[in-house]
Amino acid sequence: MKGFNILAAMVIAISSTAAHAVTAxxxxxxxxxxxxxxxxxxxxxxxxxxxxxxxxxxxLVMHVRECSDDVIKVPFHVGDDHSRTWVISKTSYGLHLAHDHRHKDGSEDKITMYGGMTATMGSATQQSFPVDARSINNFRANDLDVSVTNVWHLYVEENSATYRLTRDERDFRVDFDLTKPVALPPVPWGHQ
Structure with a gap:
């Protein structure tokens, strides 16, 4: 019986640790x-x-469109292209960033839901997401080997937000002005 109690206590401790793996x-x-x-x-x-x-x-417009306790969806509109949505999720391992890519008819692109998990605690204003194994496999299956070292970075400062992609020989960055909200863009493709 004593062994069972110890085992039960360990399971509870592990479960509660996993549920709170997102850092402060x-x-x-x-x-x-x-x-x-x-x-x-x-x-x-x-x-x-x-x-x-x-x-x-x-x-270029980012729209912080859907927010729950565990998931934030941010469509990224590029002109008349409404195919991209960043999905930031709390998981038992930290924060996860996925790129939800859709076609105009709402169907998923073959290269979708790629991204990565935070590898460090980051800060209240910056998080980095190194590419994960699932994404690497998807990139390789679609002849995008150049993307297998991607690291995505999101910054949220007092007056600005930034989406950044870095890898060997590439640094792409878009800065958004948080002091001047703009008119809401159309619903992103594949969402309601």
């Missing part, structure tokens, strides 16, 4: 982003623009 810094970051829920903000490319013709010359 990660919770503060999540809350800082969620504070902007329901608002949209214009952005501009501040690094890597010449290599990213997909984004150049287009209106």
């Amino acid at each position: 810094e990660q919770n503060a970051f999540f809350d800082n982003l969620a504070a902007h829920c329901g608002q949209a903000f214009a952005g501009e490319i501040t690094a890597g623009g010449s290599a990213d013709s997909t984004f150049s010359g287009k209106r």
Whole structure:
């Protein structure tokens, strides 16, 4: 009986640790982003623009659209392209960032839900997400080997937010002005 009690106590301890694996810094970051829920903000490319013709010359808008206790969805609109949504989730291992890519008809792109898990506690204003194994497999299956070293970074400061992608020979960054909310963009493809 004593062995059973020890085992039960260990299971409870492990369970409660897993449920609270998001650090105080990660919770503060999540809350800082969620504070902007329901608002949209214009952005501009501040690094890597010449290599990213997909984004150049287009209106860039992030919309902190859906917020729950564990998930924040932020559509990233590029001109008339409403295919991208960043999904930030609290998990038992930390924060996870996924890129939900959809076609105009709402169907999933073959390269979707890629991203990564925080590897460090980060801070209340910055979190980094190194590419995860699932994403590496997806990239390789779709001839995107250049993406297997991706690290995504999200920053939420008092007056600005930033989405950044780094890897060997690439640094792409979009900064958003949090002091000037803009009109809400259309519903992102595949969402209601």
